[in-house]
Amino acid sequence: MDGKTLKLAKMDAPLAIRWSRTLPKAAKVTTVTVSKDTAGRYFVSLLCDDTVSPKPETANKVGIDLGLTHFAILSTGEKIAAPNTFRKNEAKLAKLQRRLAKKQKGSANRRKAKLKVARLHTRITDARKDFLHTLSTRLVNENQVIAVETLAVSNLQKNRCLSKSISDASWSEFVRQLAYKAKWCGRMLVGIDRGYPSSKRCSACGHTVAKMPLSVREWVCPECGSLHDRDVNAARNVLTAGLAGLVCTENVSPVLL
Known part of the structure; x- marks a missing residue:
């Protein structure tokens, strides 16, 4: 890893990564974990040795x-x-789940329908996490x-x-x-x-x-x-x-x- 690209063992070319954040310059990467979620998305998690500095005190x-x-x-x-992330997608999720229930078990169409349900679930989860992290960080x-x-x-x-x-x-x-x-x-x-x-x-x-x-x-x-x-x-x-x-x-x- 050179700070912008990441190449794993037995790979000729670096991974096509969209970085979620910039790594601190003093951080030392100790472990790299590649995972895949139910929606078919791949993630690379980097475990680093780093310290967080306290923020200046405020009277608020x-x-x-x-x-x-x-x-x-x-x-x-x-x-x-x-945000009501689930409520806003509840009707669409129910529709996709009804379609999934009608598919024959083991078929390719069932796998496609199952993937659509998983992707909607991850979209709901990601929207909720983004809201909570944004608000909690602002208040702190x-x-x-x-x-x-x-x-x-x-x-x-x-x-x-x-x-x-x-x-x-x-x-x-x-x-x-x-x-x-x-x-x-x-x-x-x-x-x-x-x-x-x-x-x-x-x-x-x-x-x-x-x-x-x-x-x-x-x-x-x-x-x-x-x-x-x-x-x-x-x-x-x-x-x-x-x-x-x-x-x-x-x-x-x-x-x-």
Whole structure:
């Protein structure tokens, strides 16, 4: 490997590669692995010895409330739309799977139909991964402290009406990416206890209402009269609880620290 081309053993010409990123100059390649996915695509993975330098500290802090209509609502008031990668391709995927089911087992047409299904699955997966990596990298680069609410995703998926959308959102993968990227860059990721009433508590005065149905998207605090957007208010409470937890370890999940 000369930095631009890669030639494996017993090959006369270098591989036709489209590089996903530029290798660091100081990185030393120790292992090269060639793999093939179900869609027929070949990948070359290079294992390198390299170090990641922490990023310069910043004063920015953010709280994140995860949802379905909007994937993430930030304490700054920004709402990031959910990509819904599976939902957007669900009808096409069902059509391809019906065609596959009608093909004779062992036939060439069945192999072709199976490949089309696999390619659509990989397109959905790649689009979801790109969204999660882009968002997680941006949040880690911009903020010194990131507070998120820990969710029992496996329990939430037991809801038959929402299980497919919850799986499509990939909240667990998003938090996993935030965790290791924050560790690399010298940031701090704080997990808020799942029992914390982030939606029911007023971010202005701290008053907590008794009930807050999911149908309520805006509400007025009966104590101070503040008008709240449900999700933005929850994100602000998550940030407040995260900052407080860093001081006194209250309402902080040890899993993400």
